[in-house]
Amino acid sequence: MSEMSSSAVPARPASASGTGHTALPPAKERKQVLGASLVGTAIEWYDFFIYGSAAALVFGPQFFPTDNPLAGTLAAFASFAVGFLARPLGGLIMGHYGDRVGRKSMLLVSMLLMGIATVAIGLLPTYATIGIWAPILLVTLRLMQGIGVGGEWGGAVLMAVEYSPTNRRALYGSFPQMGLPIGIIGANIVFVIVTNILAPDAFQAWGWRVPFLFSAVLILIALWMRLRIEDSPAFKAVKLERKDVKAPILDLFRNYTGTVLLAGIVSIAAPAIGYLYSVYMLSYGTSTLGIERNTMLLLIIFGAICHLITIALGAVLADRFAQKPVFLWGAALLTVWSFPFFWLVDSGKPLNIAIAFAVILLGQSLMAGPQAALIAELFPTEVRYSGASTAYQIGSILGGGFMPLIATGLFAAFNSSMPIALYLLLMGLISFAAMAVLKVGRHPASADAPVKPGAEHPGMGAVREGRE
Template sequence: MPDPSQLSPTASERRRVAAASFIGTTIEWYDYFIYGSAAALVFAPQFFPTADPLTGTLAAFATFAVGFIARPIGGVVMGHFGDRVGRKSMLVWSMMLMGAATVAIGVLPNYATIGIAAPILLVVLRFIQGLGVGGEWGGAVLMAVEFAPRNRRALYGAFPQMGLPAGIIAANLVFLFVSATVAPEAFASWGWRVPFLLSAVLIFAGLVLRLKIGESPAFVSAKAERNLSRSPIVEVISRHRKALVLACAASIAAPALGYLVLVYMLSYGVQVLKLPRETMLWLIVLGSAVWLIMIAVAAVAADRIGRKPVFLAGALLVTAWAFPFFLLVDTASPALILLAFAVGTAGIAGMAGPQATLVAALFPAEVRYSGASLAYQVGSILGGALAPIIATALYAATGTSTLIAAYMAVLGAVSFLALLFLRESATDGLDAPSRPRTRPVTEGPRPAIDVSETR
């Protein structure tokens, strides 16, 4: 039997896990998003030299998307071992993969130095980054949610979610500092490498934090009862298919709008609106600050009134705001662009606040890492990976932002409708007792779907 002390964490242990989830996830997303900023600003001439700037930008954004392709692979692999070996060890591995790849990008020679090998190596390193972040989200979310008290699960699950805008803020502030302290020519030549090399210090700090926390109580219990799945991902697909599909669809809109605002808008503002790079970076920082605060607000609301209504409100706001968003952005007025970003990121936060607990509650403990990781990462590919590329291509084809706004609205509607089909049950899947792996094969999948908090 498991040690009761491991199944009843103290308040200080819960705070330590929440802090480690937030700080660790912030560092991982910092690494991930400095790539996005560099792809929008310097990667085209550094690694994809071409006479056509549009072609170079599309190629740079394509390498950004490679990270998304790797994310579900990382989610499946680390989800498997996270359900078999433990959550904590996979969080350590995810951070090590991300840190090694990020620092390597910082020292990677460009096309002018080593030719075609430069973009090939860049793609490989971006793929490794994707593997790392693919395993990160599920592990960080589950550690926070499985340590949380029942009536504050959405808030605890929001800590790793808040790491995403915090990482974006950190990445852009570092880019702003470097671009302000070196000449434009120096920034294009070597200055852009500084944020990548800084990751070495941040990763070390993050690893120290993660090594100090204990294993998840839910995993300790499942292991003690010998209730670990031999093939978690197979069980997720065969026994929890409906929950997986709907969770994937529900996870589309938030990353789509997020990456349009935080990656594509940097390129759009500089190249199309002709705004200074520093202006766009500051607008993204301020929009991300609103996002971070509103995630916490949405999580508190989800713990009080339920996860589903809060998530639906966020998806509806994203859908309704798509056209006003671009109408304001296209004025090229920094104040109106900030308003567009603030409302848009508030909509994302409405979904992100309850999302972690909502997705985790869909799967039983023995397959939860695999199920939650796969659902989130597939949704991110369908939404976030292609968003900058599609937006760039749509603008190039039409010369207007109308179709980009329509694209955003459709994705928001998809997430809204997907969540409507997720049923609310009378029990919380996070509290469902483990069943022995010897249950009859004729038994249906045990109920684990719950998108509301019942007390």
């Protein structure tokens, strides 16, 4: 990535409006922020996704024992979905304090919450040991994970976007987005290693705990990286001029309710794809299609690598052609690929499944690449953490959190993947329609964003598109 020298950008006075009209921070400082955003988010998603892998592979018999394997799987996926119910709460709480106290402090809190909950799951006794308390404690810890990750995305995205040069806004914002496939890769690699080293009985008995306990090491690394960075220039400018608001959430819903809801609907398709392929496909491939577990794990890792590369592609295209059209391309690709995706997957052939994953994740990435900068720019700095977090978590619940559960239920009801394909197609159409009417780019979020007339006017009026 080419960096702009800080000396090449003339200093501007800090803007009270929160659009971040300050001197562009030095390249070294920006690189530290990008590294902390990427690594920290990757580790949080690693924690979040090892739960999904464990839910697909072991949590049914370990915490929700039943004579009906389908019922156990549904219960395990329901506990996975519980984390999504807590994510808006995390987004609201940390969004409030992130807008009042700072982005950095909330990123540290979210990391600690996620780390403590994940390690505790690795130490949790099973149903055979403590009975009904096992699933109760598991769900409670999953709620803690949800609160942690609910505050993570908004903070990591804003740190990256608010440090960005104008012509690299989407690319900078995509770094936290890339943390998601890196987390998936890490979670599945650890499960591949553990399942290959240990005998099946040992894995079921205690080996599944290793990925959770390993998180303790990763969390310490991320905390060290995040302690070394400063809060964003845009946030510091608002604090300096004392233009922050006492109740960001109230101000957000007083002035930007329509924007929050519409941005949340825009955000449903991308997580729907992510959790379909990374969580549900592991269960569907092994239990329904009879594919070997290691093969499915490796296919998911392959998909995550494609995802990682194409998120960067989506961001670069968004900086080149503007954020909104690139997002629309991704939503359109999802709608036309939903049925071919399942036709290929249902063949049971690894090559076909790899192709299905690669194409649908390209569609996801064309949405995810511009998504962070696009959502951040909908809100002024003083309510930006609250607004971005709330909108994103609405989309994650509606699109992603219940996808594995809904997909499992649809297949059980119809004994066919076609209803799941139709559901996925509808997700794409809804996001496409919402994005088509959303007015983007009202509040420039980058460190060197220029002033535009009317840029601080609340409501749905657009001042500019995603690039200058």
